[in-house]
Amino acid sequence: MGVLRRTSRDIRSDSRLDVLHAVLSAGETTRNELTQTTGLSPATVATVVGDLIGEGIVVETKVTAGRIGRPTATLAMNAARGRVVGVDVAETYIRAVVFDAALNQLAHAQVARDEHVLDPDSVVEGIGRAVELVLAEGDVRRDEVLGVGVSLPGLVQGPNTVSVVVPNWTWHEVELDRLRERVGMPLVIDNPLKAMATAELWLGRGRYVSSLATINLGTGVGAGVVLERRILRGATNSAGEWGHSLLVLDGRRCRCGRHGCVEAYVGVPGIQQTLREIDPGHALVRLEAQSDFIAALARAADSAEPDSAVDETIARTAYYLGSALADLVAVVNPEVVVLTGWTTWALGDKLLPATRRHLQEQAPGWSARDLLLEISTVEGNSVATGVATTALERYLADVGLLTTQIPIAL
Amino acid sequence: MGVLRRTSRDIRSDSRLDVLHAVLSAGETTRNELTQTTGLSPATVATVVGDLIGEGIVVETKVTAGRIGRPTATLAMNAARGRVVGVDVAETYIRAVVFDAALNQLAHAQVARDEHVLDPDSVVEGIGRAVELVLAEGDVRRDEVLGVGVSLPGLVQGPNTVSVVVPNWTWHEVELDRLRERVGMPLVIDNPLKAMATAELWLGRGRYVSSLATINLGTGVGAGVVLERRILRGATNSAGEWGHSLLVLDGRRCRCGRHGCVEAYVGVPGIQQTLREIDPGHALVRLEAQSDFIAALARAADSAEPDSAVDETIARTAYYLGSALADLVAVVNPEVVVLTGWTTWALGDKLLPATRRHLQEQAPGWSARDLLLEISTVEGNSVATGVATTALERYLADVGLLTTQIPIAL
Numbered sequence: 003m004g005v006l007r008r009t010s011r012d013i014r015s016d017s018r019l020d021v022l023h024a025v026l027s028a029g030e031t032t033r034n035e036l037t038q039t040t041g042l043s044p045a046t047v048a049t050v051v052g053d054l055i056g057e058g059i060v061v062e063t064k065v066t067a068g069r070i071g072r073p074t075a076t077l078a079m080n081a082a083r084g085r086v087v088g089v090d091v092a093e094t095y096i097r098a099v100v101f102d103a104a105l106n107q108l109a110h111a112q113v114a115r116d117e118h119v120l121d122p123d124s125v126v127e128g129i130g131r132a133v134e135l136v137l138a139e140g141d142v143r144r145d146e147v148l149g150v151g152v153s154l155p156g157l158v159q160g161p162n163t164v165s166v167v168v169p170n171w172t173w174h175e176v177e178l179d180r181l182r183e184r185v186g187m188p189l190v191i192d193n194p195l196k197a198m199a200t201a202e203l204w205l206g207r208g209r210y211v212s213s214l215a216t217i218n219l220g221t222g223v224g225a226g227v228v229l230e231r232r233i234l235r236g237a238t239n240s241a242g243e244w245g246h247s248l249l250v251l252d253g254r255r256c257r258c259g260r261h262g263c264v265e266a267y268v269g270v271p272g273i274q275q276t277l278r279e280i281d282p283g284h285a286l287v288r289l290e291a292q293s294d295f296i297a298a299l300a301r302a303a304d305s306a307e308p309d310s311a312v313d314e315t316i317a318r319t320a321y322y323l324g325s326a327l328a329d330l331v332a333v334v335n336p337e338v339v340v341l342t343g344w345t346t347w348a349l350g351d352k353l354l355p356a357t358r359r360h361l362q363e364q365a366p367g368w369s370a371r372d373l374l375l376e377i378s379t380v381e382g383n384s385v386a387t388g389v390a391t392t393a394l395e396r397y398l399a400d401v402g403l404l405t406t407q408i409p410i411a412l
Numbered sequence: 413m414g415v416l417r418r419t420s421r422d423i424r425s426d427s428r429l430d431v432l433h434a435v436l437s438a439g440e441t442t443r444n445e446l447t448q449t450t451g452l453s454p455a456t457v458a459t460v461v462g463d464l465i466g467e468g469i470v471v472e473t474k475v476t477a478g479r480i481g482r483p484t485a486t487l488a489m490n491a492a493r494g495r496v497v498g499v500d501v502a503e504t505y506i507r508a509v510v511f512d513a514a515l516n517q518l519a520h521a522q523v524a525r526d527e528h529v530l531d532p533d534s535v536v537e538g539i540g541r542a543v544e545l546v547l548a549e550g551d552v553r554r555d556e557v558l559g560v561g562v563s564l565p566g567l568v569q570g571p572n573t574v575s576v577v578v579p580n581w582t583w584h585e586v587e588l589d590r591l592r593e594r595v596g597m598p599l600v601i602d603n604p605l606k607a608m609a610t611a612e613l614w615l616g617r618g619r620y621v622s623s624l625a626t627i628n629l630g631t632g633v634g635a636g637v638v639l640e641r642r643i644l645r646g647a648t649n650s651a652g653e654w655g656h657s658l659l660v661l662d663g664r665r666c667r668c669g670r671h672g673c674v675e676a677y678v679g680v681p682g683i684q685q686t687l688r689e690i691d692p693g694h695a696l697v698r699l700e701a702q703s704d705f706i707a708a709l710a711r712a713a714d715s716a717e718p719d720s721a722v723d724e725t726i727a728r729t730a731y732y733l734g735s736a737l738a739d740l741v742a743v744v745n746p747e748v749v750v751l752t753g754w755t756t757w758a759l760g761d762k763l764l765p766a767t768r769r770h771l772q773e774q775a776p777g778w779s780a781r782d783l784l785l786e787i788s789t790v791e792g793n794s795v796a797t798g799v800a801t802t803a804l805e806r807y808l809a810d811v812g813l814l815t816t817q818i819p820i821a822l
Contacts, residue, residue, distance in 0.1 A: 158777055158779075165778070213646070213647060229639065229644065234744070234745075236744060236745020236746070236779065237623060237782070237783070238745060238778045239745075241743065242745075243745075247742045248658065248735060248736070248739050250660060251663070251735055258776060260774055325658060332650075332653040332654065332656050333635070333637070333652065333654050333740065333743055334651055334743065334744075335646020335648060335649075335651035335652075336646065337647040366650065366653045366670075367568055367650050367653065368577060368650060369646065369648055369650035372648070
């Protein structure tokens, strides 16, 4: 990878991105307020707002005449500018969500996937069907769609190549060509950790801080790292694979083939394994569907009847999670760590206090002294939301408003 | 921490930094060559070189008349512009090195430290004496010194505070004030991991890539991370504390108080512990000085008489190191990992092949596919070199040439 060079064009782009984030957060705002929230000069805000109105991205919703001075215009994202679609390709489902251009969710659709069917053609077909379904559900015409973002697990890239590499499931250019043809609309692809971090950056805590790590807790686990308000991608778009960093050298076998990965302890099968080690005969050990197991574990923890094996499972999981987060904090030292993903929605409030304590105890030096550990405020499927946001960024780049590095634009 | 905003001034600063790096690497160069090596336009190179010559940082050493066109000037760093000093405060010594303004080493001096004497006053006095000694040794007048950089272990910072926090050794503003008075020249302080990464960025592999991690192997271990050619500092200047990330949950007790840190396995006392576990009666286990132990281990590995306990110690250390590096690569995904520090100089060539193999095997996905793992080409004490470089950067910022974020300028 060559050396990145920042240009004056990038600075204009940064100002536009700051204003867009501020308009999105505020819902409705004014030029004066934007000057305060962004720290940009009134002249820069005026120019940037002019650019955004010119492209129909931002609109003046009403103009209020004051008793003195010029009338004040209320600004908002122009939701009607078009639609964007985000698609989360997960292990057991493909979920598509359609948003308006203000990133309000309009509709969603889901198709089931058999996690054992790994040929790219069936995945491409599944993505195509999910997109068709969600457009029908949201009553959205294809010509209204500004872009479609697809999150593919394990997406990596070299200097001139892109590939999807998950165990037993490798795609190369030819499959990506088929995906582009099947979707038939402007397409970007990214990996779920980067998508999740993008959602947090545009719609969550990332609007207010310079650095953060988003932690996805589900079947798999991973981190999306934001530094100086940009997604850390790494040399091959593989940064953030904290789920496959070591918690225990030579520990439990992970589905990635290594031993002792964080995921083998705090991914859902890992949590079930912890319960199995504590009480091999426990009824919840026998639940086969991961979502059933996590739901039952949350119910048991809330139940009036104490279940010491369940309590111990949650305590150990918090110990594993807090220890593993302390490692991430040791290396990256972010201001905030945000938990997201479906295990977080089910168990996050039960895990949070002990996880925070272990993290504080184990992070070196002052690295966690002022650290915030919290549950994401980005609701719903943040992978779909994030990759739809990337599709919107791509559109804004195409019309010349942003120079954001778009990962893979097909 | 607030949000960083890049300005046009930063871009001019980046261009100047690129040109400075290129002149430093080349030794002697020309404006034409700089255009090629930096990728900047000829007009920008001409302006930037003019600025640098104007401040006496770069000089034209000779002018060669060609048969056609204008004569070509040879450019070099102006070594005579002044002197900078770097001070590495380590556990058992304080080492000061003086450089000319082209970062050529002129002289060094060292004072011993008793690692059990922890009062800041004696450390301040030791730093003062080391600086006096090195100036005398190099025949350098105090008014020639553009700046002094001091690396303090455990240096951290909050939004408005700075502190040195190592176990049983805490400094606050008052001790830093005393340090400034004692040195009596323009002073910057930083922590050793950031200093080491700065040296690699200016004088080593960092000149050629966008992202890297420098790994310090000695009594302690840690990482200096460079992303998009900037040092990753983190929210409290604590980023890179990979030495205190987990290798083995609930493993060996580390001197930081946690259990299972990387340092407890690949720091020098950790390597000696590995030998002790393999052969408790081995003669090298009884060596008390860490430097004696590492030198003897290297000699034993080179010896014609095989010593299976020594070979096994090196093999296990490579396994620990490769596994721990795979974790760093999983999260940060840099282009290059560079080993440095005194254990590297003694054992690096013995550790490298197996470490590389374990790293490749254990790093997830493609993250290590094209990764380079190598020994630093920055010779000598890269902490002193790096923090002297930071002092030079501070000077260049003070005269208005750079806007580089200087960590702590006292």
